[in-house]
Amino acid sequence: MRFADWRCLLRPGDWFVLLFAALLTAALFPLVWRGGGAGxxxxxxxxxxxxxxxxxxxxxxxxxxxxxxxxxxxxxxxxxxxxxxxxxxxxxxxxxxxxxxxxxxxxxxxxxxxxxxxxxxxxxxxx
Amino acid sequence: MIRSTTEITLTPDADDHRIARYSAVAIALSVAEAAIPLPLPGVKPGLGNIVTLVVLMRYGWRDAAWVSLLRVFAASLLLGSFLAPGFFLSLCGALASLAALAMAVRLPRRWFGPVTMSLAASFAHIAGQLVLARLWLVPHDGVFLLSPVFALAALVFGLANGLAAARWLADDAVDQSSPASGPQAR
CATH class of the missing domain: 2.60.320.10 (N-utilization substance G protein NusG, insert domain)
Structure with a gap:
């Protein structure tokens, strides 16, 4: 199955949710480093x-x-x-x-x- | 002869058979998945959820809840983790997922497909697990430092499971439109 075949399984809102989920994940990443920030x-x-x-x-x-x-x-x-x-x-x-x-x-x-x-x-x- | 009052006869109807069939597939996937070595405890694909998604899209939330919870219980019994911490994490994740799916399933189908359902469920799953882990297993905010790793896993596996479920549904739709349609039509 080619990429285009998989892509057609995604509906318009799915892209939106996927983008949102990716942004959420990216936003969580600084937590790994910032958690140990010193005061x-x-x-x-x-x-x-x-x-x-x-x-x-x-x-x-x-x-x-x-x-x-x-x-x-x-x-x-x-x-x-x-x-x-x-x-x-x-x-x-x-x-x-x-x-x-x-x-x-x-x-x-x-x-x-x-x-x-x-x-x-x-x-x-x-x- | 007087009939025993304690004898309860249960006659499974078509719904029960259908739920049992789908649950069996989900349990098989969960058990098969346990054989895959994984780098971090708690990070796993959750292949059984593909079945939950298919059931959700076809028959609605109630059936999906049955399949999901039956899978959690039966798979833990088969793997020997019943009532172990991993089981409660699993159960809590499944309950959180079902809560998210109850909301996500109300979204318009034209715009939001199985991938949306899958991502909503996978993120709710890790959220539920992390909350339980924080409250019970590791009573320290340090567990939240792992959340990016779990979120990444939820993103990747949520997308993969959603695509697998969408593919399954699409393939079956093609089968049913052909003359030799199976008993799946409803």
Whole structure:
């Protein structure tokens, strides 16, 4: 059966409904990514919260740790550890964090940067 | 001899036979479909619904509801999932589909054919399933993050099933217009 044979099975309103269904599906897709959008950044030093800032405007935060100064950079919708004295630089190399509940931990300097969404999700789940 | 008062005699009429026949086809399709490996639980073609659509277009909503619900129950019994979570998801999806079909079937036939019915039913099906899953199985809004995947499946399989049903109806219409028409005419 060729395409034209299948096409004649669709009535005019069917095309309309099909288009509507396709648009609905397309409209749902951003949900996959937007669902984890972050609202604010929480900076901890030695386990205690030192800063809690919204991801609205760019700014820079410096935190003192046992090894030295960790510099955290906030930008609209994202945040990163810009500089850190840790030897292996894991938290710096993680780059920009954009998703809620993502975290960059600079363990040697005891500093962490976490993004939280509008409502707190779980760190982990087990069954 | 006094007739037993507990003995109930049921005489199936033509409607019952017809519904049973269509249900049997739908159940066979559902069972056959269970053999197809699928990447994600909950995403499946729902081939049994082709039969529901054909019955809906030919005999109306009441018969379609019978065929659809009989298929859900019988197929789950055959596959061993009766009263398991999957069965309730299936049932909830079928009920939502039937509710959507009850509305869709009122649309003018000239403009809206089986594909419209199929898409309405498939989208209602995933909506019903997601609502039940959110309320009962995964009480967290996270399940809705899967909705685009289910919507895409509903779009693709809804279109495919609708076209299959339209083809079935069109082929039978051709058969009936020929002199050797089957007993299907009504």
């Amino acid at each position: 604010k950044a929480v900076v901890r030093a030695n386990g205690e919260i030192v800063a809690e800032v919204g991801l609205n405007e760019p700014r820079s935060i410096t935190v003192d740790g046992p090894l030295g100064i960790t510099r955290i950079e906030i930008a609209p919708g994202r945040a990163r550890v810009a500089a850190d004295p840790s030897p292996r630089q894991y938290c710096v190399r993680q780059g920009w964090l954009t998703q809620a509940n993502s975290i960059a931990i600079c363990a040697p300097n005891r500093v962490s940067l976490a993004l939280v969404g509008r409502n707190r999700a779980y760190d982990s789940l087990n069954y």
